[in-house]
Amino acid sequence: MKIALIGCGFFAMNQLHAWNGIAGAEVVALCDRDPERLSLAAALAPKAAAYTDAAEMFAAGGFDVVDIATTVGSHRALVEMAAAHQVHVICQKPIAPTLADARAMVNAVDATGKTLMIHENFRWQSAVRAVIDALRSGTIGEPFFGRISFRSGYDVYAGQPYLAEGERFIIEDLGIHILDIARALFGDATRITATTRRVNPAIKGEDVATMLLDHASGVTSVVDCSYATRRSPETFPESLIEIDGTLGTLRLDAGYTLSVQIGDQVETRDVSPTLLSWADRPWHNIQESVQIIQQHFVDCLNQGIAPETDGQDNLKTFALVEAAYLSANENRTVDLTGL
Numbered sequence: 001m002k003i004a005l006i007g008c009g010f011f012a013m014n015q016l017h018a019w020n021g022i023a024g025a026e027v028v029a030l031c032d033r034d035p036e037r038l039s040l041a042a043a044l045a046p047k048a049a050a051y052t053d054a055a056e057m058f059a060a061g062g063f064d065v066v067d068i069a070t071t072v073g074s075h076r077a078l079v080e081m082a083a084a085h086q087v088h089v090i091c092q093k094p095i096a097p098t099l100a101d102a103r104a105m106v107n108a109v110d111a112t113g114k115t116l117m118i119h120e121n122f123r124w125q126s127a128v129r130a131v132i133d134a135l136r137s138g139t140i141g142e143p144f145f146g147r148i149s150f151r152s153g154y155d156v157y158a159g160q161p162y163l164a165e166g167e168r169f170i171i172e173d174l175g176i177h178i179l180d181i182a183r184a185l186f187g188d189a190t191r192i193t194a195t196t197r198r199v200n201p202a203i204k205g206e207d208v209a210t211m212l213l214d215h216a217s218g219v220t221s222v223v224d225c226s227y228a229t230r231r232s233p234e235t236f237p238e239s240l241i242e243i244d245g246t247l248g249t250l251r252l253d254a255g256y257t258l259s260v261q262i263g264d265q266v267e268t269r270d271v272s273p274t275l276l277s278w279a280d281r282p283w284h285n286i287q288e289s290v291q292i293i294q295q296h297f298v299d300c301l302n303q304g305i306a307p308e309t310d311g312q313d314n315l316k317t318f319a320l321v322e323a324a325y326l327s328a329n330e331n332r333t334v335d336l337t338g339l
Contacts, residue, residue, distance in 0.1 A: 001024055001064050001298060002028045002062065002064045003029075003064070003065050003066075003067055004027075004028065004029035004057060004063040004065070004066045004067065005019070005027055005029070005030050005041070005067045006032070006054055006066060006067070006068050006070060006078060007031070007069035007070035007071075007092070008030060008031075008032035008034070008037040008038055009032070009037060009070075010159045011069065011092075011160070012069035014283075014287050015119075016044050016045060017044065017276075017278040017279075018290045018291035018294045019045075019067070019294060020044065020045070021291050022291065022295050022298055025294075026047075027045040028047070028048050029048055029057055029060070030045060030049070030051070031050075031052070031053070031054050033052055033053075035052065038050050038052065054078060054081060055081065058081055058084075058085045061085065063087060064088060065087060065088045065089070065090065065297075065301075066087050066089055066090070067294075072092075072096065072097055075091055075095060075096050075105065076097075076101045078091075079109065080104075080105065082109070083108040083109045086112055088114045088115045088116075089109055089114065089117070090116075090118075090294070090297060091105070091116065091117075091119065092118075092119045093118050093120055093176055093177070094173075095118050095318050096318070098322075099315070099319060099322050102315055105311065106311035106312060106315060110312075115300070115301060115306065115307065115310065116310060117293075117297050117310050118311065118314035119290075119293065119309075120176075120293070120309040120314065121177075121289040121290050122178070122180060122181055122239065122286075123180055123181050124289040124293040125273065125286065125289040125292075126271060126272075126273045126274070126285070126288060126292070127238070127239075127256045127258070127271040127272070127285065128239060128241070128252070129292075130258050131241050131250055131252050131258065134250055134258070135185055135245075139247070139250075139260055140243065141245040141246035142218075142245055142246045143185075143186065143243050143244065143245045143246075144218065144219055144220070144244055144245065145219065145221070145243070145244040146186055146219055146220075146221040146241070146242065146243045147222045147224070147241070147242045147243075148178050148182055148185075148221065148222075148240075148241050149222075149223075149241070150177075150224075150226070150238075150239050150240070151224065151225070151226040151229040152227055152229055152231075152234060152235060153234065153236075154227070154234060154237070156227060157203070163203075163205075164202065164203040165203075167205055168206070169203060169204070169205025170196075170205065170206050170207050170209050170226070171194070171206065171209045171321055172205075174225050175211070175223065175225045175321065175324065176317060176318070176320075177239075178225055179211070179213075179317055179320045179321065179324070180317045181239060181241070182213060182215075182221050184308070185221075185243070186213075186215040186219040186221055187215050187216055187217040188316055189214060189215050189216070189221075189336055190214050190215065190216050190336055190337060191213070191214040191335055192212065192323045192324055192333070193212045193327050193332075193333045193334070194211040194212075194324040194327040195209070195210050195328055196209045196210075196325075206328075207226065207227045208225070208227075209224070209225045209226075209324070210222070210223075211324050211327075233254075234282075235254045236282055237283065237285060237286055238254055238256070238285065239252070240252055240253060240254060248261050248262035248263070252271070255272075256270060256271050256272040256285075257269075257270060258270075273288040274288055276288055319336060323336055
């Protein structure tokens, strides 16, 4: 499977490393407008053709999949370009600036019969996956309450300075992942109520968000995110989860400890991620999930099935993001059935 990567910035290096670790996949083309970033990426894929113009890369062809690892403003044009050239697409999240753009992108790829997957890798973190698998096994019965929490004071702006510049920040950049975990655990939401706050005066967007979701399954969940929380030890980049069910509880605690309590009996196990050869702590859980989701994409293409976070599915996660901002801005609960 021949891969082209567009965007060779900070996070894209994880995707490039991950492709190098997947049997049967080969990066054959790289594209970035910045020659310096392109050169750094080329060191990891020395046989790949290098381009500074995406249109030129598509015209040259020779690949089956394009992995779009650019910022959101360029996504629609690049996805529609990929659709025009009849290749499969992985697109970084958030899928688009607006829900209308997102729908147009999904429709463009669907019309070709190719696959579009959004890079929602958080649900593929091995610790989060252990929670999903335990819940789906029925171990704690029918869930009725859940909380997914990501709270940190880690300086994410150092590696990705553009995060401090957007009018939207934590829901769009991080909360989208945590909302997607909530959907993976409890199914689609029918209503959302959200509050936001900007604590760090040096950024433009919100760095704290708390969201209350009603799910069609009957579960109530709380999704809370913060990059303004001081804690020791620092838990970045762990997502902490607690779920109450009719037979017991599940907890994913700091340090990648999964506890399953049934009655008075508690079973605890270590679900720490693997430290891949190219990964670095504390990012290793996210880096591992990048390789896992890209392997999932390859497996799905080989089997002729849709990836979990294909375009149609991700429209529902992105609709939650839009609804969360609407709720926070208008101080009201938003009904998701019409979105």
